[in-house]
Amino acid sequence: MHPLLVHFPIGLLCVALLLEILDWKRKSGALRDAISILTWVGAFSAVFAVVFGLMLADSEDASGQTFNIHKWSGIATMTLTVVALFALKAKNRAIFRSLLFCTVFGVSFAGHYGAMLTHGDDYLSSVLPGGAGGTKEPEGETEADFVLTNNGALNPQQVQELNIEVRTILAHNCYSCHSETKTKGDLRLDSKDAIMKGGEDGVVVIPNHPDKSELIRRISLPKGDKEAMPTKGKRLSEREIKVLTYWIEKGALWPDGKQKSIYRVAELEPRMPTVPAPTGDLTKPVDLFVNAYFQKNKIAWKPVVDDRTYIRRVYLDVIGLLPPPEKISAFIADSRPDKREILAKELLSRNDDYAQHWMTFWNDALRNDYSGTGYITGGRFDITKWLYTSLQDNKPYNFFVKELISPDKASEGFIKGIKWRGTINSSQRTEMQAAQNVAQVMLGLNLKCASCHDSFISDWKLADSYAFANIFADTLLEINRCDKPTGKIAGTKILFPELGEISVNASTEKRLRQLADFLVQPKDGRLYRTVSNRVWAQLLGRGIVEPVDAMDNVPWSEDLLDWLASDFVANGYDMKKLIFTIVTSKTYQLPSTSVKEAQDIMANNYKFTGMVRKRLSAEQFSDAISVAFSPMYADSAIVYKRLPEDIKPKLPFARAALVKNDPFLTSLGRPNRETVSTSRTSQANLLQALELTNGSKFTQTLKEGAKNWKTKYPTSDSLVTELYQKALGRTPLPKEIAAAKKILGPVPSEEGIQDLVWAIALVPEFQLIY
Structure with missing residues (x-):
């Protein structure tokens, strides 16, 4: 009623x-x-x-x-x-x-x-497409299904998974009435002490006795019962009730005060694991750690890829360009046993090409762009000149980080953030943006939830986020919970106090200098594990830890990740040496693998067997078309004013990483960079298909290129052979020549050339990195 x-x-x-x-x-x-x-x-x-x-x-x-x-x-x-x-x-x-x-x-x-x-707070978002309320309960086995079948003692990993699941159930179903914001019946369920204390009617959880626990009785009552919980909204599922029952049956396990979190928290300190002894043809540390992993998981080594596959893979990964046909032929003919190491060194020494390619990676992560929100009003600053020069000079990563966090005019854009026009949510003020972005990019942790309220997915608190944001603020910030002022003023504190103490009364400039010095210390293993994991993910398609912004997750090889990070520090924070170590390993040279579903890459039971097959990024695809057929962007498209005056491109076209975003690059996956983007999906989508089929930019490039190719290659045979060499790095097969001639006709027409190039650009051999 x-x-x-x-x-x-x-x-x-x-x-x-x-x-x-x-x-x-x-x-x-x-x-x-x-x-x-x-x-x-x-x-x-x-x-x-x-x-x-x-x-x-x-x-x-x-x-x-x-x-x-x-x-x-x-x-x-x-x-x-x-x-x-x-x-x-x-x-x-x-x-x-x-x-x-x-x-x-x-x-x-x-x-x-x-x-x-x-x-609950999410009553609107939960029923929208993609919201929590619009999803079905997963079918089949889920992460913590062991709790419903294991009758013995739980190991530490299982205790952790059980606690995470219990916390999630309580957060999604109970916090709207029984938490800090609303304490109905004097009962809170958002902490161990509160749960064990109970409410005005007494205790609700009796460890080891779910049959005597009021919590289980209430959530098990039929919906119409006046004592049933929750009183309104969606009832707990049968499985959720079983999980809570099992949790109480096992003693209502909860971390004691000595532990920081019920979630896994990665060690902060660095660790240099012992490298396994060489065996057979395996001598490099990366391969020896992977070999130990393979042995543990009963995975056999496969033969490494052939020279043609390797040269294309390493060219695209290191400098973002297709290898020229003559380089491929010379590399295949080279008989030196260390030719792959020589090639990797040669590519890494091409400083301009290296910088132009890795600009894409760092532009995404540091949300640096050439146009867009904030630039018109002066509420945003680009760091393009500083970033390009840093990559070109291979600036050591510790200095790279220090100059971003304690910046000068050239590098201040990252922590200055975007000064949004109009009224904004308090969690998006520039100081909070700096806290969120530094935490995400440098330390691989998510503060976005904890910028509005205490996080439901970690033990980071609202006060932690504001205390970290205060390091970047000119005046101390008042804590806002869900955009509502609380009247409390946050302190000033680094996220990991073990690294050092920030001076509360110091100037903003001094606080930033202190923060930068503390973060880049060799003892901050998290900083160097995070960047090592990001580079591994960029080169092999999947991080040792996934997602790459959740560094508290379990790595598939903790020893490998720790060794990479420690070796990175020992080698002077040299990004190129880190890349060289990876791309010259046998592990990198294994055949690529694929997954049936995109989400399988993130699965907890993921098994590493080699590089995950990758789709060319928007910039790589554009540059590949420019190299193989016709420039997609003319020199004039490059953002010259944001590059050092003495830098000019070494190619007859503009690298896509250095041009402003447009519908073509957007459709192929370039983000708008108003938020940090540390990974791009490698899955094809409808927007990409439409742009490659009917997009004006790609169509115009094909038209212009067809005119030149028709003049330069008057016969179909020469045209087809040259196009296959440039685009795919090989000569066409007889059946491919026959199919191409059907498209081109006896004498190549401009329309036929356009159709042939379009067809080649859409084949997996061109679009994927194998």
């Missing part, structure tokens, strides 16, 4: 406002009687709702910030409605109309917070 007696009558005020607007627009009084009736009904309903709402709140001991906002906005709405009635009786239409508008706003505002009380 609640919706019928409360929601519907108050909602009539919205109809009254609509009729009033229609009446006013038409300059007619024909609807005034109806407006009057609707306003009277709405006003009485508002009074009725407030009175009975206060009674209900008193009987349920409702409390918390959300409840207070709902209560007072409801009372304010009732008052506005009553005053509107007096204006109506006084026949003052202008005042009545204004008050009615304010009343409808009040109804909407109070109703929003009422829905949050009843259904």
Whole structure:
């Protein structure tokens, strides 16, 4: 009856406002009687709702910030409605109309917070496409299904997984009524002490005795029972009840005060594991660690890829370009046993090509772009010159990080963030952006949830985020929870206090210098594991830890990751040496693998067997077309003003990494860089297919190139052979020549050439890195 007696009558005020607007627009009084009736009904309903709402709140001991906002906005709405009635009786239409508008706003505002009380903070987002409420419970076995079948003692990993699942169930189903923001029945379920304390009716969890635990009894009652929990909204699934029951049966396991988190927390300190002894033809540390992993998981080594595959792979990964046909032929003919190491060194020494390719990787991560939000208003600064020079000079990574965090004018754009126009959420103020971005890019951890409220996916607290953001702030920030001021002022603290203590009273410049010095210390193993993992993921298609921004997740080889990070530090923080170490390993040279579904890459049971096959990035694809057929972007497209004056491209076209974003690059996956982007999907999509089929940029490039190719190659045989050599690095097969001639005709036409190039550009051999 609640919706019928409360929601519907108050909602009539919205109809009254609509009729009033229609009446006013038409300059007619024909609807005034109806407006009057609707306003009277709405006003009485508002009074009725407030009175009975206060009674209900008193009987349920409702409390918390959300409840207070709902209560007072409801009372304010009732008052506005009553005053509107007096204006109506006084026949003052202008005042009545204004008050009615304010009343409808009040109804909407109070109703929003009422829905949050009843259904939780995510009552809207959870039912939208992709929201939590719109997804089905996963079928088949899930991560913690062992808890339903294991009758013995749990190992530490299983205890951790069980605690994560329990915390998730409580957060999604119980926190809306039993947490810091609302403590119904004096019961909180968001901490160990609170759960064990219970509420006003006594304890709710009795370890080892789910049959005596009130929590299990309440969530197991049928929906219609007045004591059933949750009282409103979606009930717990059968599986969720089983997990909570099992958790209590096992003693309601929860970390003691000595542990930071119920989640896995990676060690901060660096670790140099012992390299396994050489065996057979395996001598390099990367391969020896992978060999130990293979032996443990009963995986056999496969023969390495052939020379043609390797040269194309390493060219694209190191400098982002296709290898010229003559280089491929020379490399295949080279008989030196160390020719792959020689090739890798040669490519890494091509400083301009290296910088132009890796600009894409760092532009994404540091959200550096050449146009877009913030540049018109001066609310954003690019770091293009600084970044290009840093890559060209192979600046040591510790200095690279220091100059980003304690910047000069050239490098300040990263921590300055985007000064958004208009009113913004408090979690997106520039100081908080700096905290979130430094944490994500440098340390591989997510502070975005903890920038609005205590995180549900980690033990990072709202106070931690604000204390870290204060390092970047000119004045101490007031903590806002879900965009509502709390009246509390955050302190100033680094995320990992073991690294050092920030001076609270120091200037912003000094605090940033302290932070930079603390973060780049060799003892900050997390910083160097994070970048080593990112480079591994870039080269092999999947990180040792996935996602790459969740460095507390379990690596598939902890020893390999720790060794890479420690070796990186020992070699002077040299990014090129790190890349060289990886691309010259036998591991990198293994045949590529694929996955059936994109999400399989992130699966907990993922097994590494070699490089995950990658799709060319937007920039690599564009440059490949430019090299093999016709320039996609002319020299004039390069963002010269953001590059050092003495740098000019060494190619007759602009590298795509150095041009402004456009619909073509967007469709192929370049992000807008208004947020940090540390990985791109390698899956083809509909937008990409449409752009490659009908997009104006690609079509125009094919048209211009076809004219030149028709003049240069008058016969089909020479044209087909040259195109295959440049695009695919090989001569065409007889059946490919025959198919190409059917497309071209006896004498190549411009339309035929366009069709042939388009067909070659869409084959997996061109689009993928094998």
